[in-house]
Amino acid sequence: MKFKVSAELEYDVKAPSTLILNIHALRTAHQTILDEKLLITPYVKIEELNAMNGENRFARLDIPDTGLVSIKYEALVDNYYEVKDHSNVEEIPVAKFDASVLPYLNPSRYCQSDKLYRLANNTFGNIRTSFEQVFAITDWIYKNVEYLSGFTNSETSAYDTVTQQAGVCRDFAHLGIALCRALTIPARYFTGYAYQLNPPDFHACFEAYLGGDWVLFDATRLIPLNGLVKIATGRDAADAAIASIFGDVYCTNIRAACQYVDEAPFKPIYYTRSIFDGVTYL
Amino acid sequence: MKFKVSAELEYDVKAPSTLILNIHALRTAHQTILDEKLLITPYVKIEELNAMNGENRFARLDIPDTGLVSIKYEALVDNYYEVKDHSNVEEIPVAKFDASVLPYLNPSRYCQSDKLYRLANNTFGNIRTSFEQVFAITDWIYKNVEYLSGFTNSETSAYDTVTQQAGVCRDFAHLGIALCRALTIPARYFTGYAYQLNPPDFHACFEAYLGGDWVLFDATRLIPLNGLVKIATGRDAADAAIASIFGDVYCTNIRAACQYVDEAPFKPIYYTRSIFDGVTYL
Amino acid sequence: MKFKVSAELEYDVKAPSTLILNIHALRTAHQTILDEKLLITPYVKIEELNAMNGENRFARLDIPDTGLVSIKYEALVDNYYEVKDHSNVEEIPVAKFDASVLPYLNPSRYCQSDKLYRLANNTFGNIRTSFEQVFAITDWIYKNVEYLSGFTNSETSAYDTVTQQAGVCRDFAHLGIALCRALTIPARYFTGYAYQLNPPDFHACFEAYLGGDWVLFDATRLIPLNGLVKIATGRDAADAAIASIFGDVYCTNIRAACQYVDEAPFKPIYYTRSIFDGVTYL
Amino acid sequence: MKFKVSAELEYDVKAPSTLILNIHALRTAHQTILDEKLLITPYVKIEELNAMNGENRFARLDIPDTGLVSIKYEALVDNYYEVKDHSNVEEIPVAKFDASVLPYLNPSRYCQSDKLYRLANNTFGNIRTSFEQVFAITDWIYKNVEYLSGFTNSETSAYDTVTQQAGVCRDFAHLGIALCRALTIPARYFTGYAYQLNPPDFHACFEAYLGGDWVLFDATRLIPLNGLVKIATGRDAADAAIASIFGDVYCTNIRAACQYVDEAPFKPIYYTRSIFDGVTYL
Known part of the structure; x- marks a missing residue:
């Protein structure tokens, strides 16, 4: 079954901080990520971690500057x-x-x-x-x-x-x-x-x-x-947790969505x- | 450094039960088990499990009969x-x-x-x-x-x-x-x-x-x-936990000891x- | 209905202390104390307090000496x-x-x-x-x-x-x-x-x-x-509370009893x- | 010392309810209420209760109708x-x-x-x-x-x-x-x-x-x-509690004030x- 999933998060960063997000669709034997993108504005390097015996995919963001940070995730997933x-x-x-x-x-x-x-x-x-x-x-x-x-x-x-x-x-x-x-x-x-x-x-x-x-x-x-x-x-x-925050950071918006995009009803x-x-x- | 460690546990088993013991000295790069024995009276088969990413060694005992069960563990360990x-x-x-x-x-x-x-x-x-x-x-x-x-x-x-x-x-x-x-x-x-x-x-x-x-x-x-x-x-x-009990079982005795048996003071x-x-x- | 009630308490007093007991049958419009005695061994003066809007009768004991203190209460009560x-x-x-x-x-x-x-x-x-x-x-x-x-x-x-x-x-x-x-x-x-x-x-x-x-x-x-x-x-x-303890005192015995002593069954x-x-x- | 105190509370009453307010200045040997008014809009009868051994003055309001209820309290108090x-x-x-x-x-x-x-x-x-x-x-x-x-x-x-x-x-x-x-x-x-x-x-x-x-x-x-x-x-x-609510009532506003109105500084x-x-x- 194909789903299109998306998440939008926005944080107000008051001091250099680290965020660990847990919003990626997991890759498993029965769940394939056909397409995926993660957009951070302003750009910061993302490190992906496969933690806890493959039970989740963490994205770690080291945010050096203060200000609003916007995160957009989109994926096309096929799972059964x-x-x-x-x-x-x-x-x-x-x-x-x-x-x-x-x-x-x-x-x-x-x-x-x-x-x-x-x-x-x-x-x-x-x-x-x-x-x-x-x-x-x-x-x-x-x-x-x-x-x-x-x-x-x-x-x-x-x-x-x-x-x-x-x-x-x-x-x-x-x-x-x-x-x-x-x-x-x-x-x-x-x-x-x-x-x-x-x-x-x-x-x-x-x-x-x-x-x-x-x-x-x-x-x-x-x-x-x-x-x-x-x-x-x-x-x-x-x-x-969807997000683990280390530093002086406040969540200002959080949104998630899931569409069914398969042909079969x-x-x-x-x-x-x-x-x-x-x-x-x- | 060489240590001789030992544990004695006794359980009163009121119905067929499972015990998971966590009393074995761990095997690690820096801790070698030179000699080890686990004695269960009356005899039951012991299954050793390496759980939680090697952070412990479980001994699982499936106890079919009621009555007192005595467990004695002894090991000679070299660690640094x-x-x-x-x-x-x-x-x-x-x-x-x-x-x-x-x-x-x-x-x-x-x-x-x-x-x-x-x-x-x-x-x-x-x-x-x-x-x-x-x-x-x-x-x-x-x-x-x-x-x-x-x-x-x-x-x-x-x-x-x-x-x-x-x-x-x-x-x-x-x-x-x-x-x-x-x-x-x-x-x-x-x-x-x-x-x-x-x-x-x-x-x-x-x-x-x-x-x-x-x-x-x-x-x-x-x-x-x-x-x-x-x-x-x-x-x-x-x-x-030293022991996780699944069934109608009561601990009647628990004892542990540790001797230093190295030559160096x-x-x-x-x-x-x-x-x-x-x-x-x- | 007539009841004979009794209580025995024993305390080990390690230092001069105060005890407030709440074991007296209450006196109310519908509960009459026909006969009552409270025996403290060794003898200490008892002060009776009618606290909390008459909802209870406290007996306060100021115990100056260490050692075992025994308290016996007996009452013949008629209530309806x-x-x-x-x-x-x-x-x-x-x-x-x-x-x-x-x-x-x-x-x-x-x-x-x-x-x-x-x-x-x-x-x-x-x-x-x-x-x-x-x-x-x-x-x-x-x-x-x-x-x-x-x-x-x-x-x-x-x-x-x-x-x-x-x-x-x-x-x-x-x-x-x-x-x-x-x-x-x-x-x-x-x-x-x-x-x-x-x-x-x-x-x-x-x-x-x-x-x-x-x-x-x-x-x-x-x-x-x-x-x-x-x-x-x-x-x-x-x-x-049956007893409130202020000081280094340990309860070593507590007992209460209630007999029905009326003629009517x-x-x-x-x-x-x-x-x-x-x-x-x- | 003379103080002028006031309180304003507003409630949204969704169903007939009872409110018990505890906002009146207490009358004591050392605190005299020189002048006092309590205004409820719309008007409901107020019952004053002297509860808990005179430790407070409750005002009980039985509110028969839904809608906003506004309560204004003012008092001129002399205490020492x-x-x-x-x-x-x-x-x-x-x-x-x-x-x-x-x-x-x-x-x-x-x-x-x-x-x-x-x-x-x-x-x-x-x-x-x-x-x-x-x-x-x-x-x-x-x-x-x-x-x-x-x-x-x-x-x-x-x-x-x-x-x-x-x-x-x-x-x-x-x-x-x-x-x-x-x-x-x-x-x-x-x-x-x-x-x-x-x-x-x-x-x-x-x-x-x-x-x-x-x-x-x-x-x-x-x-x-x-x-x-x-x-x-x-x-x-x-x-x-300033207000105890019995019924489907929501507080929409609460305010209190205290002025010093004595001549002496x-x-x-x-x-x-x-x-x-x-x-x-x-």
Whole structure:
């Protein structure tokens, strides 16, 4: 599927600073970047870093001068996802997890799974399969947490969202991840460009490790699960921030967009309770 | 330097469970395992995992039967450390950090550097060099936090320790890491066997990334910095837990020891304010 | 109804100290102390304080010497409670609350109702009457929170218990109070001696202000609601601690008991969903 | 001293609601209201409540209609304060505190003194007198906490401010109170109109109970301590909120002012380290 994605960011730089952006579409076996450009005005040299085991592409900008800096990114991306019926998939116990999966069982800054152990097990412990547990988690979040801009901030964590019951995509994802990990289901944060997200913006959701696949889930239900272009995965938003700022810099504008540009018509996929199809991006 | 290290753990297993231990001395360019044995009674197969980019060696035990399980580990280790004078080392700005170092700037479960930004910058921001900043951090922790067993628990984080002012080596390390990261100094958690630690136990301290080296610091001042055998590094204790338990299992005993068995006499190194020698283990 | 209540406390006093005990049965219009004694060994003068608008009786002990101090309290109490059918009680809006009731709408140390606003309103907001809301709150707590000794400590608050889902009577009461206040139902902490509590101990529950009465609720369901001898009410456990210690003093023993000594047989009252009878102590 | 104080508040009322305002100058033995008016547009009946043992005057407004509601308060106040040299005042131990003072030793919603015990005692425990301890507390807060609007919110507590090191008068007061209580010095929240506060606003500071007097302290150092007109005291901001809103109401404007209208010239009092004069309002 072909998508055209774009981002525009603008920063007011008050002193020489370093910016690390995480807005590039990721290159993976299943996601090809057909065309891509990054325009910085005024021009500064960009260094691309492949950090965290290839889970993201950082662009590091060393900005020597003060003033407004404008960043425009555009890419034409071709990716595909797999849909797998998880109704009869054999579950993998922790004794068989690949070592690379283990870090995603650990609690992290915004996903304090160690503090949600009882809640997760009391609420979802009796559900038969891991797939259904994760589905029930997203369902529970969707029902209990209101999507509300401006209610939370960059310090808000899953532990807060359980009680405060409002937030944005980032908060929905963190809570989903924390609950999965508390059930010994590895889970990781996923950021991307999202088709049909309204209003257009960067999006965050999460992947759970089920039957050997990283299956995508989104408790916000705001987008079709097959309309994503992956930017990064990580333990939580601490690993996959759109921008990390080192210096006296203020963001004055941020915008992201995603168009579907394939010939084949787009057939949106949303999970429903009766079907056990899971969407996986590689 | 040769050390003989050992650990004994005992678990009461109430149901078939999986244990992931992180008690093996790490194999690195500068740390050789001359001899090593791990004895599980009753016998279960051990799988060794090299997880997290070689930062630790996990031993995974799949325990099929209930009852007491005893684990004994012994190793003869030869390692060496470097001492470097950091008084004239050129500081590396974030614009030049290797990509592998960047994750250690992020806040993590027990090291919420994002919430300590002001405290760190108000307290240590005016200190001239990064080395001296980290030294001042350990000094500040040593003076403000009392070493006290049983006061904290596995949920205690750097944010708590700032105010509660008591804890064990793990808490001292977390606070050191969080303060470093808040100053844009990458920092990571370090666990090891420690010579001259009294009473003998596993030990935790931290490394700060200074001038291109991971320099060891220990705010507890309980041990000489050159008496360590590295087990693991990680973002915080979530990554480097001595044991991660999956199942109905209770720890009934835990013990660690470290003997110096080299011919050359041991000359303990402690940092002092006037000298800028930093100890680095690879 | 006549009850014989008793308490035994023992303290190890390491330095001259002051103790404020809150173990006396309260004297109210509906609770008469027929007989009472407080024995301190070795003897120290006791000062009785009627603090906080008569909501409790403090006994202040100024202990000049070190060593073990033993405190024995015994009382024969005659009290009565009212049972009122709340199915047709007119609700009192906040515009009509008596001024003395208003403090019990405020968040307090262990009952952060301001942080539970959404949770309370999402979960209980659509329930028809305040009485039924409070009943549903106790029901919800009973189902979601496990009664578990040793899991929580003196710092645990309602905000924690929402997520951690385990605790003792004190935690159950705090969560009930916080949820009521978040729904604009005044609520206060209640401590007392409890008949048929097993094992015998001091007990905590809470009162909600409904239709002009302070109606007793207990989310633990451990005791009949008509088997209580009131010690104190307050905003939360901070106001009604069994003992407040000022100095270097350690509690070495604490015990409480409550016997029913009336001639009439004791007919236990527990709330059930279909009946709207509320128990009120004055 | 005569002051003319005024407040203007405006609310957008979306549904019939109740407002409880706490903006009236308090009537006390030492503070006389010479002239006072409260104007509500459109007119609604005002009920005045003397709540919390006379520590504040609530004005309760039952607003039946939607739309903008404007509230204007003006008062001419004559009050006086006492200045007492505390350098030789006999300290009152907890064993002698009046019962009415004891609640101000308890932790409260925004002043978790139980969690600051070590910090308070480590930092201020060795200071000779209680007066000097409180002075040192305000000094420490002034040095460590930056006055910064918009950084904190209504959930921010003393526990946060210790680490986050920024806030407004409310946060400075809460931290002062919490540290006092942790040292067994009763302390309470004080709100008032403040002369020479720039920009004009309601102000919050705190009182510590020293030698039998409630002595005023203000860690912000923004105003002379003798330029205050008391509105309320309480355990913390939960007790003395300018406005408590019950219903769907939004504040659209809030303003407060304080003029000195006495004939005698105003001689500002600020505490300095070498003098032990304490200011007390009754």
